[in-house]
Amino acid sequence: MPVRGRQRIALAALALSAGRVLPIDTLIDRVWEDEPPRQARASLQTLVTRLRRLLGADLIETSGPGYRLRTQVCTTDLIRFRELVSRAREVAAQGDGYAELDLLREAIGLWAGEPLSDLPSVRLQADAAGIVEEGFRALERRLDIDLAAGRHREVLGELRSMVSRYPLRETLWERLMLALHRAGRRADALAAYEEAAKVIRGQLGLDPGRRG
Known part of the structure; x- marks a missing residue:
């Protein structure tokens, strides 16, 4: 559905809390952050009304101090x-x-x-x-x-891809080194450690395993 702009942000906030009431003030904070309109509650009510027209009147319900995405109607x-x-x-x-x-x-x-x-x-x-x-x-x-x-070789490519995307996640490096070691590639495991140490030290100024 063509949900755009602040309506899209509001829907995303409701989806994160699907099934639970999201307080009005919290929703305003997520949609407008530090620049809420003067009549923020009225503006939010208008925004929710438009979402209901677009997605169905029964999708979002008003409940006490806020709004809720009804999981009886949809899932995520x-x-x-x-x-x-x-x-x-x-x-x-x-x-x-x-x-x-x-x-x-x-x-x-x-x-x-x-x-x-x-x-x-x-x-x-x-x-x-x-x-x-x-x-x-x-x-x-x-x-x-x-x-x-024992599927060490099978996961090597996936682990290589993951540490490339998330180089500061030490737990992924640990599993990559373990997979290399168990696959008999000890030199590569040591090289992976050195690469991880270089990246983490360069980004955080810490050696691997010494985060606070």
Whole structure:
């Protein structure tokens, strides 16, 4: 649907909190940040009304002190991702590693780049930081399963790509070095450590493993 501008920001904020009430003041802060209009609440009400006309009157409900995206009407990739990760934990606790791996792969497959990266809202992107961390934890758990199963060579290309995209994430470097070592490429594992140390030291002024 052609949702643009501040309507798009408001919808994204509601989607991040789908199923929960997002307070009016919080939504105003996400949509306008440090420059809210004089009649901010009235402007927000108009914005939500237009969203309802565009997407359906029953999608967004007014509830007490704010608005809520109704999960009875729609779902989001984030909701589905969390459901799959939760189920993965459950089957792992039951000792079903194959089912856990399948569920994690499905959950990770829902990701398509950085969440909300195309929205001009610094605070909304900050809200998404925790979601990014959830995605990393799921990915790293899946990588750990692959490594434990001896699929060291199979994950090398993926790990190389990930450390290239996220060079400051030490946990990815650690798994890359482990995969190289277990694949019998000890010199490459040492080179990966030196590369990680150079990048992290250059960006943060710290040696690997010494973050506060």
